[in-house]
Amino acid sequence: QVQLQESGPGLVKPSQTLSLTCTVSGGSITARDYVWAWIRQPPGKGLEWMGAIAYTDTTYYNPSLKSRTSISRDTSKNQFSLQLTSVTPEDTAVYYCVQRLSGKFAYTAPNYDYWGQGTQVTVSS
Numbered sequence: 001q002v003q004l005q006e007s008g009p010g011l012v013k014p015s016q017t018l019s020l021t022c023t024v025s026g027g028s029i030t031a032r033d034y035v036w037a038w039i040r041q042p043p044g045k046g047l048e049w050m051g052a053i054a055y056t057d058t059t060y061y062n063p064s065l066k067s068r069t070s071i072s073r074d075t076s077k078n079q080f081s082l083q084l085t086s087v088t089p090e091d092t093a094v095y096y097c098v099q100r101l102s103g104k105f106a107y108t109a110p111n112y113d114y115w116g117q118g119t120q121v122t123v124s125s
Contacts, residue, residue, distance in 0.1 A: 002027040004097045004116035012091075012123050018084040022097030022116060023077070030055050030075055033103035037112060038071065038082045040093040047109040048093075052100075053080055060105050087123045094118040 008020035022036070029036055037052035051061040053071045061069050065084070073080040084091060096119075098112035106112065 002099055002114050004099060004114060006095060006097050006116045006119040008095075008119060008121070010120055010122060012087055012121060013125050014088055014123055015086055018082070018087050018091065018121060018123070020082045020095055020097075020119065020121070021079050022081070023079050024099075025078070027099075029073055029078055029080055033101075035100040035102065035105055036073075036080050037098050037100065038095060039098055039109050039112065040095045041118075042090070042093040049107050049109060050082065050084075052105055054103065054105065060107075062107070089123045092121065092123045094120050 003025045005023045006020055012018045032055055035052050035054050038050040039047050041047050049062055050065055051069050051071045053059045059071050068085045070083045097116045099114040100106055101113045
């Protein structure tokens with residue numbers, strides 16, 4: 001069974017770039033027919049799909065975040081990463097890395113099968 005673990009700073013200053021890494025164990029991020037994504041949940045709000053990367057290295061982004069979001073992967077470390085630029089306090093959230101057991105992209109949280117435990121990121125000066 002795949003396990004996902006998020007890592008990165010818990011506090012980011014406004015206007016800076018938020019960088020998170022997801023380390024995957026128990027499976028390869030280049031294995032066929034899997035999609036890997038980032039989902040976040042701001043306090044008191046619902047889950048928001050941010051973007052995803054497929055085993056082909058193709059990426060898709062939430063249109064509302066596309067201009068600030070980048071997802072990439074390091075196959076040598078079996079990791080994929082999120083960068084979110086120009087953060088504001090509204091980007092404060094618990095950030096999850098997730099896996100979908102299908103090669104087709106999905107844009108909502110219930111379509112993802114395995115989740116990391118989540119990491120709290122606070123944007124504050």
